Amino acid sequence: MATADVTVRDARVSDLPAIFAIYNEQVLHGTATFDTEVKELPRDEAWLTARDLSRHPVIVAELDGRVAAWGSLSQWSARCAYARAAEESVYVHEDFRGRGLGRVVLEALIERGRRAGLGVLLARIAEGNPASIALHERVGFRRIGTMRRVGEKFGRILDVELMDLHLDGG
Ligand SMILES: CC(C)(COP(=O)(O)OP(=O)(O)OC[C@H]1O[C@@H](n2cnc3c(N)ncnc32)[C@H](O)[C@@H]1OP(=O)(O)O)[C@@H](O)C(=O)NCCC(=O)NCCS
Numbered sequence: 326m327a328t329a330d331v332t333v334r335d336a337r338v339s340d341l342p343a344i345f346a347i348y349n350e351q352v353l354h355g356t357a358t359f360d361t362e363v364k365e366l367p368r369d370e371a372w373l374t375a376r377d378l379s380r381h382p383v384i385v386a387e388l389d390g391r392v393a394a395w396g397s398l399s400q401w402s403a404r405c406a407y408a409r410a411a412e413e414s415v416y417v418h419e420d421f422r423g424r425g426l427g428r429v430v431l432e433a434l435i436e437r438g439r440r441a442g443l444g445v446l447l448a449r450i451a452e453g454n455p456a457s458i459a460l461h462e463r464v465g466f467r468r469i470g471t472m473r474r475v476g477e478k479f480g481r482i483l484d485v486e487l488m489d490l491h492l493d494g495g
Contacts, residue, residue, distance in 0.1 A: 331426065333433045336373060336383040336395060341366055343392035344385065347416045356451040356483060357416065359476050380441045381411060386430050393421040396430040398438055401447055409444035415460070427460045435464060435490065444493045451476060452484040466490045 336344060345364040351357040352364070364372065373383055376399075386394040396415040401407050415430045438446055448466060450457045458468075466488040476483035 330388060331393075331429055332387040333384055333429060334387065335378070336385045338370060338373060340385050340392050340395070341370065341373060344383070344395045345369065347392070347395060347418050350419060351416065356476070356478050356481075357454060357457070358414075359451070359478060361478070380443065382434070382437050382441075384430065384433055384437070386426050388421065388426070393418050394426040394430050396434045398434055398441075398443070398446070411438060411443050411446055413438075413446045413448050415457075422456070427456075428463060431460060431464050435492070439492050444491065444495065446490045446492065448488045450486045450488060451478075452486065458486065458488075461488050461490075464490070 345366070348358065348360075349363040352360050352362065376383070381398045381400060383395065383397040385392045394415065394417040396413065398411040398413055401410040401412050413431070413434055415427050415434070417426045417430070435446065446466075448457075448461055449472075450461070462468075467490070468486055469489050470487045472485040472487060474482045475485050
């Protein structure tokens, strides 16, 4: 796949079924998210429509008119002094992994974070996800610590790796 074939754009409400399908695969079968309840319409439309999209965008990568991946920046904490930090998420449909889409989405999110004036992006990566660690390292994230045994899914207790990328050179 040439990344030139990929269109990266802001997500629309009409993309939510595809976005949620990609996400729900990990809700139900993976540990990339610690959510255990699927996202569905109309209940979860506000996940997109109620956010401050200028600071916390949701973007999609389209391939042949199909949403193949998506990513977002989200509020790290509701406590205002954390406003310069955002949590980054990226999910690629299982049929399209390993072809550079994750990197395209993550690089676009970094650019969006810079433009919004964010200071730092954070990623939480559950243990056993070498693809995600590799992806984040490739674009400059550093490992800053391990939150030990903070999660439990499918009967397994899980560590979470914390990674950061400073957009302001700090
Ligand atoms: C993690 C994920 C987003 C990576 O996206 P992807 O499109 O498969 O990754 P890419 O093809 O863009 O690869 C990015 C880099 O990571 C490396 N990489 C990808 N998969 C890898 C793997 N399984 N092991 C080691 N390195 C890997 C690639 O070599 C590439 O490096 P390069 O640009 O130097 O060649 C994707 O696998 C995914 O959606 N997984 C399920 C959801 C998830 O884990 N999301 C992250 C939550 S923290």
